[in-house]
Amino acid sequence: MAGQVRLRFSARGLPDHDPAIGAGTTDAFLRLCVGDGLDWIDCGYETEIIQDDENPDWSTTFVLNYDGDNPAFQVTVIDDDSGAEHPVGSMIFWLHDLRAGVHQADLFPQGSGLVIVQKF
Numbered sequence: 001m002a003g004q005v006r007l008r009f010s011a012r013g014l015p016d017h018d019p020a021i022g023a024g025t026t027d028a029f030l031r032l033c034v035g036d037g038l039d040w041i042d043c044g045y046e047t048e049i050i051q052d053d054e055n056p057d058w059s060t061t062f063v064l065n066y067d068g069d070n071p072a073f074q075v076t077v078i079d080d081d082s083g084a085e086h087p088v089g090s091m092i093f094w095l096h097d098l099r100a101g102v103h104q105a106d107l108f109p110q111g112s113g114l115v116i117v118q119k120f
């Protein structure tokens with residue numbers, strides 16, 4: 001079964017990846033891949049970068065087309081450093097996790113904060 005879902009993301013408690021003086025703190029964006037939990041078919045989704053914020057609410061809305069009745073999504077939060085990418089953490093969730101409309105999960109590795117997913 002194929003379908004479409006619209007998702008928006010926030011993160012809370014991201015660690016500071018910019019400890020240098022004057023660098024502020026983490027400049028986070030989120031990259032999303034769609035797949036079945038083993039293979040990630042489509043990784044072409046990225047939010048905007050939010051500068052110097054450990055609790056970003058990304059305004060980017062992803063409109064995702066999927067196959068199957070319970071697709072998986074992998075998100076990776078990345079600190080931007082003038083175009084260079086430094087991964088902060090990642091997590092995987094399934095469409096069924098979003099039955100209530102909102103899903104929240106810790107990023108891996110531990111201590112990397114958490115991501116909140118909203119379906120609407």
Ligand SMILES: [Ca+2]
Pocket residue numbers: 018023024025026027051052
């Ligand atoms: Ca920064």
Ligand SMILES: [Ca+2]
Pocket residue numbers: 017018025026027079080081082
């Ligand atoms: Ca940075």
